[in-house]
Amino acid sequence: MNLVILGAQWGDEGKGKVVALLSENYEVVVRYQGGSNAGHTVVINGEKFILHLLPTGILHPHTVGVIAQGMVVDLELLVKEIKDIESKGLRVRDRLFISDRAHLVLPYHKVLDSLLERKGKIGTTLRGIGPAYMLKYARKGIRVCDLGDKDRFYSLVKDNLEFVEELCKKVYCENFELKIEEVVDRSLENFEEVKYCVIDTSQYLLEKREGILFEGAQGTLLDVDIGTYPYVTSSNSSALGLSAGTGLPPKFFSKAKFYGVSKAYTTRVGEGPFPTELKDST
Template sequence: MPAIVIVGAQWGDEGKGKATDLLGERVDYVVKPNGGNNAGHTVVVGGEKFELKLLPAGILSPQVTPVIGNGVVVNLPALFEEIETLASRGVATDRLRISANAHVVAPYHQTLDKVTERFLGKRAIGTTGRGIGPAYMDKAGRLGIRVQDLFDASILRQKVEGALRQKNELLVKLYNRRAVEIDEITDGLLQYAERLRPHVVDTTLLLNDALDRGEVVLMEGGQATFLDVDHGTYPFVTSSNPTAGGACTGSGIGPTRIDRSIGIVKAYTTRVGAGPFPTELEDEWGEHLQRVGHEVGVNTGRPRRCGWYDSLMIRHAVRINGFTDLVLTKLDVLTGIPELPICVGYDVDGVRHDTMPMTQTEFHHAVPVYETLPGWSEDISGARRLEDLPTNARRYVERLEELAGCRISAVGVGPDRADTITVHDLLPESR
């Protein structure tokens, strides 16, 4: 049985956690291949809401083995806080497996993240301040600390010392902060070693063995396509590759083993933090989408910027990720809006663009060209087939599918796991 990848098709917060959870009872492993506790999932099961940050959404399905892959950067206090919170609510977490090659977010990464953002002033990226970017910088700069290093105190101390030689120069001389003590960091990390040990394995071997046995492995990417450090709206991006290709790197599963690439797309558009956003609404409709859609960041509590659906972005995401299917979420939020604009082109300095512009400058100056469809006022939360939707809602879905050039295989009509219209089976074959 091949592997499946789930990827956000916009700027994140599309409902990837719900899509993963929807498949959770039919898969054997759910892997988080990238990111850290800067990106969260909200999953509603039986009316009960769970907010997940580091843990894969598959943790909520009893028969699933949840895996934190080698491409993730792990904040250990946040990890164990999340484990304890779930355990207090009756969710078993003993099945969790963590790659020995995953990197660790150290306290100095968080410090550097916050002071750097303040130092940038008006050029700030809008990070969460969780230390994710600096941890990935150390990984690329070969100054990182990996999970496996916590099991060798001597190696850990050497690596912390090497990292702090550079970091303390920056903190003291540039940012006017106190130097970080080596013992403070090593002692703080070592206290988690024994709690980590039962969870840490060679996850690449674990997952490929599972595929060899015919089991189903689902990879849920954090963040989304347009936050990808290579393919996103750089520099307003994350520090990893949350696209389908990045799932291979972050899990150790080869691309030839992936059979389905599933894009999660919201029925409108949102983003958190700074950066260009052509269809952003700064009027009552933007406030309406934010209020009705409960558009507040899971991790940060920051209100999400809201705008109309952008079909050029989705077509670009389909191209980059090779999506075989799309899952459209939060269609219900649009109920009651009399007219629904869809961005079908950009005007850039008088020139019409029907695809994403090549440069950031062009994208920053892009003015959306809209096509407008009539809205609907009927409650759609009980719909379980496309035929159950009002005519205008069904036409909206059909038009988005046509513009994307990729089939829409499921439609979310409410927050709960059950509030979903399944059009096509998302698994490669029936189990």
């Protein structure tokens, strides 16, 4: 039977610890929405791990980790995360699959994130997640599969850099210092580290069918559609994100178990309504 772990509040409920505990009994663990704005901290055998992009279950040596199509992936951070874990003696790259349809987070997304946050503060992590999704839905996004064709990748990056540069200079009256060669070369270098992990993850999961744990990020109240909009994350962090984020039909989850993780006292990070907030010394 498959299992879905979701945050039932505004995130920080302890999903990572729950996934780390339960994933020991599963063959595959899947991240399917969000990006490096997630932060799952777990301690295994006295060793502390902080994961932003990798599924938490990959810390079990028998488990396959999947980064599905609904995620936005910062390759720079992903490669660093992989190398940090592998330096502790746990292999990762031969147990990791990355969707060829996942979108990339590139340096100009972070520049745009900073500018947008300055204009109207919502408490973003400034990791470029919102702008990556924004350009995805504007049909100007760049996917992992685009890295396989250097000329096409260069052309796509050039188009986006020119767009963001215009915003910086003509709307926000800010300097823009990113160089296309640096962005392209660094991205291709990082891609070389993980290119053999790239597959059609939807097909892989359809064929696997059972023994899969789906690891949600953020929390239901931060869902871009049903959360406390506009003080939300940029993806569907509730159960709504499952089908679109994995590429699997809704029927695939009809027999799955769903666990919502919450904690005894609610907290939230960033801006937005928080009706039960305590503002005294307590």
